[in-house]
Structure formats: C-alpha cells, structure tokens
Amino acid sequence: MTFPDLVAERGLDVSGIRGKLTANQPLSAVTWFRVGGPAQLLFQPADTEDLANFMALLPEDVPVLPIGLGSNLLVRDGGIPGVVVRLTGRGFGGVNREGESRLRVGAAVPDKRLAEEAAMAGLGGFAFYAGIPGGIGGALRMNAGAHGGETRDVMVELTGVTRQGEVVRLSNADLDYRYRHSDAPADTIFTEAVFQGEPKAEADIRAEMQAVTEHREKAQPIREKTGGSTFKNPPGTSAWKEVDAAGCRGLQIGGARMSDMHCNFMINTGDATAEDLERLGETVRARVLAHSGIALEWEIRRLGLFPQGVEIRPFLGERAEQETMADG
CATH class of the missing domain: 3.30.43.10 (Uridine Diphospho-n-acetylenolpyruvylglucosamine Reductase, domain 2)
Incomplete structure (x- = not known):
C-alpha cells in the first residue's frame, strides 16, 4: 500500500x-x-x-x-x-549521571543499556532491565518490568512533548503506574526521564544482571524474530500456563508460531505476515477463553490498518475461529 x-x-x-x-x-x-x-x-x-x-x-x-x-x-x-x-539514539540516546544516585536517560536508550550504565555507575535497582527487550520510551509508558522490578520503582520524572508541541514534565505520581499500565497522556511523546538508584557494589549488580540474562536465554526464544511476551499475565496465573493448557504451544498459522520454548512468545518463522501473527494471537485468545474462561489481554501493541478485505476480530468470533482451525 x-x-x-x-x-x-x-x-x-x-x-x-x-x-x-x-x-x-x-x-x-x-x-x-x-x-x-x-x-x-x-x-x-x-x-x-x-x-x-x-x-x-x-x-x-x-x-x-x-x-x-x-x-x-x-x-x-x-x-x-x-x-x-x-526517536533515534543520535538525539535521544544519552545516559548522564545527576548527583550521587540519579541518571538522566533518553527515551531511545535500550533497556539493557540502562542496566549496564547503572552498573558502571554503581547504582542498584536497575538489573531487571537487563532482561527486557525494549527501549526506555516504551518502558515509561507501560511500566515495563521483570524479575521483581518495575519501571515505577526507579522512575522519578519524565519529559515529553504534547500533540500541540508543548514540552511538559510529569512525575512518577502523575502516571499512576500499575501492572503493565500507566495513565500517561496518550498524545504525549516521552523524550527522556530521570531515574533514582541506590549505591551498590558493581560486582553485586553484575551478578544480578547475569542471573537475569541467563534465565532469559534459557527460557525465552531471544534469537528468533519475536516481540517478547504476547499476552499480559492474568490475575492469579501466568499467560504461558493458560496458553499451554489450551493446547496452543507450537500452534502455527502461516509463518507465525507460538514458541515451543516459551508459549507466550509468538515467532515469525521466516515468512509470516502481520496478518498471520495477529490471527494466531486471536486464535490463542479464543482457545484460552473457551478452555478456562480467561480473556487474555495483548501485551504486544498492534497498530495500523488491515489490508483491504482482511478483518481479524478480537477472539475471532465463531466463524473465523472455525476457519482458522480448519486452515491450521
């Protein structure tokens, strides 16, 4: 198009x-x-x-x-x-220390780089970022977290630009962070943030980061074309457990497949289209709902237009689900 x-x-x-x-x-x-x-x-x-x-x-x-x-x-x-x-690293990729325990970080900085910079600065509280495959801008908006740590634990304030071109500053409290969610204004683009750490020996920080990295390498298909966790964890359970229980581990539609290693990860096996991936995700959501009554929520952001003649409804709907199962 x-x-x-x-x-x-x-x-x-x-x-x-x-x-x-x-x-x-x-x-x-x-x-x-x-x-x-x-x-x-x-x-x-x-x-x-x-x-x-x-x-x-x-x-x-x-x-x-x-x-x-x-x-x-x-x-x-x-x-x-x-x-x-x-936002690119050229204009938004800086990490600068402010005072004894704070870092000013550009929104284009990869999460794992923030973990590395904090370790070199001897600041604890950031090791969990070593296991998140994303950037700081997204982490600020969705309260990204892993291994017991979340963005809300370390973020102090952020700078953003509104749809009208006004530069604004928001505090941690302004965002009302909760699990994988914030009340950040939808029309504001974050450009940088200030984070607060705590003094800690670099060797201890690196040990934490190594544990996070090893766990991720063993448990997640990080060398595949994937988008990280597909669905948010429902209250009281894990998304992968519900996907597995519904028989969707290894489920494939076109070139899109639920990982055999970690079945809350979708993989482009090589020739998938966006339609394949989204149809697979909605098929999984439909089967989990039918199996356990749990309506999984997407963690992956799906954006843009469907091509002409294509429609993928939430949870597919009865007819689309039957067609997908027949195709699979």
Missing part, C-alpha cells in the same frame, strides 16, 4: 525541521517481528526542540503515533496513516 505524500498534500512548511522525514517508509525493517506496512510519514527528530517544533506545525487532524525500538510492536500489513515518530 502507498499513501499520499503528507507533506505535499497538506502543504507543510518543514524547512525549519532538522530531523529526517521519509514518506511511505516501510516499518518492517524497524520492528522485531520484521513485518508490517509503511508509515505514511516517518519522522525522526533531531532532539526535543525539533520534535516540539514539528508537532506545533502539524495540523490537529493528522494522527501521530510514536514507536520505540519496535520490540513489542506488531504493525499491520496495511501500514500506518499519518505520522509515525521514531
């Missing part, structure tokens, strides 16, 4: 914008699943000021969608209309 050139169509004066603007940029290259259609316009700002200036000149009716490292993201095959904003 090819979208109209947004800059030309809207007559936008982008002469003062220092970042990179690319029309109809395929997003499959920047998502870990390696699938998905194009962004109508991909904007990679030079810095926070550049992002604010661009947002201020963009008409209010043009949709804007920020993406991070693309780790827990499924872009549909029809692509994403409007503007996709992707």
Whole structure:
C-alpha cells in the first residue's frame, strides 16, 4: 500500500525541521517481528526542540503515533496513516549521571543499556532491565518490568512533548503506574526521564544482571524474530500456563508460531505476515477463553490498518475461529 505524500498534500512548511522525514517508509525493517506496512510519514527528530517544533506545525487532524525500538510492536500489513515518530539514539540516546544516585536517560536508550550504565555507575535497582527487550520510551509508558522490578520503582520524572508541541514534565505520581499500565497522556511523546538508584557494589549488580540474562536465554526464544511476551499475565496465573493448557504451544498459522520454548512468545518463522501473527494471537485468545474462561489481554501493541478485505476480530468470533482451525 502507498499513501499520499503528507507533506505535499497538506502543504507543510518543514524547512525549519532538522530531523529526517521519509514518506511511505516501510516499518518492517524497524520492528522485531520484521513485518508490517509503511508509515505514511516517518519522522525522526533531531532532539526535543525539533520534535516540539514539528508537532506545533502539524495540523490537529493528522494522527501521530510514536514507536520505540519496535520490540513489542506488531504493525499491520496495511501500514500506518499519518505520522509515525521514531526517536533515534543520535538525539535521544544519552545516559548522564545527576548527583550521587540519579541518571538522566533518553527515551531511545535500550533497556539493557540502562542496566549496564547503572552498573558502571554503581547504582542498584536497575538489573531487571537487563532482561527486557525494549527501549526506555516504551518502558515509561507501560511500566515495563521483570524479575521483581518495575519501571515505577526507579522512575522519578519524565519529559515529553504534547500533540500541540508543548514540552511538559510529569512525575512518577502523575502516571499512576500499575501492572503493565500507566495513565500517561496518550498524545504525549516521552523524550527522556530521570531515574533514582541506590549505591551498590558493581560486582553485586553484575551478578544480578547475569542471573537475569541467563534465565532469559534459557527460557525465552531471544534469537528468533519475536516481540517478547504476547499476552499480559492474568490475575492469579501466568499467560504461558493458560496458553499451554489450551493446547496452543507450537500452534502455527502461516509463518507465525507460538514458541515451543516459551508459549507466550509468538515467532515469525521466516515468512509470516502481520496478518498471520495477529490471527494466531486471536486464535490463542479464543482457545484460552473457551478452555478456562480467561480473556487474555495483548501485551504486544498492534497498530495500523488491515489490508483491504482482511478483518481479524478480537477472539475471532465463531466463524473465523472455525476457519482458522480448519486452515491450521
């Protein structure tokens, strides 16, 4: 699918914008699943000021969608209309120490790099980030966590840019963090955050990080084209247990497969489409619901348009489920 050139169509004066603007940029290259259609316009700002200036000149009716490292993201095959904003390491990849126990971190910094930088600074409380395959921007929004630690435990305040181009600062309390969720304003793009650690011996921190890394390598298909955990853990149980109990370990649709190693991970086996992956996920949700009555919630973000003639309904619906089972 090819979208109209947004800059030309809207007559936008982008002469003062220092970042990179690319029309109809395929997003499959920047998502870990390696699938998905194009962004109508991909904007990679030079810095926070550049992002604010661009947002201020963009008409209010043009949709804007920020993406991070693309780790827990499924872009549909029809692509994403409007503007996709992707922060890069060049403008948003800094990690700087502030005072004795704080770090100012750009939103494009990978989670595992924050763990490494904190270890070198002798600051504890960040080792759990070594096991999260994503970036700080996404971690701030979804309260990313693992191995007993969560973003809300260490985040102090963040900086963001609103849809109107205003630079704002929000505290930890403003976001009302809870399990894999926050009340962060949907139209605000996070650009950096301040984190608080505690003094700790580097050797002890690295031992924690090693334990996290070893567990991840043994338990998760990290060398596959995957998006991390597919579903959130329901109250009182684990998503993988419910997926397994419903007989979905190794379930495959097209080129998409539920991992045999960890069945809460979807894998692109090589030639999957976004449709294959989302249809597989909804098939799993339907079968878990039928087996245990639990309605699993997606942890992977699914964005964009379906191609013409394609529809994947939540939990599929009776007819679609029957068709999928017959195809599988």
